[in-house]
Amino acid sequence: MSESFREKVYSFVKQIPRGKVVTYKQVAVKIGQPKSCRAIGAILRANPNAPYVPCHRVVKSNGEIGGYFGQEKISQKILLLKKEGIKFIGKKIDLNNYLWKLK
DNA sequence: ATTATGACCCGAT
């Protein structure tokens, strides 16, 4: 039996180190479904188990941060990222500095 | 089974 889509997403996101981020696209590629980037967000929205799965470290490919529980708690996502040392330039972050480089 | 929705991505304008 193969892991469910959800399981793959969560298990990978849990490995993102503090102070680093990955894009929804990266997650999609990593779990072997490069075209499922959009569905990744749908999964994280469902039941991230907030503190356990660091879903706040998943951002958009253009440097914007994306959402957090719909459009409601984005401020909290920003706060968590700032708390980890990530700086914002307007509405975006510098992916060249914070992107987690996979091996 | 079919439709609509959304924490997305990318190329073209």
Added chain:
DNA sequence: AATCGGGCCATAA
């Protein structure tokens, strides 16, 4: 830099 449009995919109804 900002906007638009088409593509993709898991879920919910």
